[in-house]
Amino acid sequence: MKNKITAFLIIGFLAFLSTAMYVYAQSGYEPMMMRDMMNGGYNYNNENYSAKSFPNAKLSEDAKKGGVLFESLCAQCHGQYAQGKIGPNIQGASLSNINWALKNVSMMNSVSTNPQLKNQKNIYYISKFLKSIKKGDNN
Known part of the structure; x- marks a missing residue:
């Protein structure tokens, strides 16, 4: 018994x-990091960030590679320059921010299974691109 x-x-x-x-x-x-990214200083549909804002941006080779990856994998939701569209403005997001989002944000489930995003080198390139396109960084 x-x-x-x-x-x-x-x-x-x-x-x-x-x-x-x-x-x-x-x-x-x-976590606070992602909440800040989604609701804090990273605004949805921020019109100050647009494709026109970065025509002369000087990107490193890593950032250029990240830009190509970002355009094919992320821009549909986050905008061409990560300024926010359906998804939030993620300009300046770090490697750890991206990894956290891929693992924990439910809306990212559809892209997190993409083989290109399972490669940490590709995520590193994307983070370099995101860090290079902050507001006013267009000279």
Whole structure:
């Protein structure tokens, strides 16, 4: 009888823990870093950032590679220069910001499985591009 009660309690606890983890995952919790990126200084559809803002930007070779990757993988949602479109303005996002978003932002699930985004070198290039296109960085 004692073993049955113990087994019942363990199963009940595991069921509770699983449910709590599921609810937590669905709650949309995002660390402060991502919350700031999505709601703070990184504004959606910020008209100050547009393709016209960066015609003469001097990009490093890594940033140029990242620009090509960004255009094919990210620009549809984040805008040609990461200024925000459907997704937020992510200009200046770091490598760790990108990795976190790919793993934790539910809207990124469709792109996070892309083989090009599983390569950390490609994410590094994209981060170099994002860091190179901050407001006013067009000379």
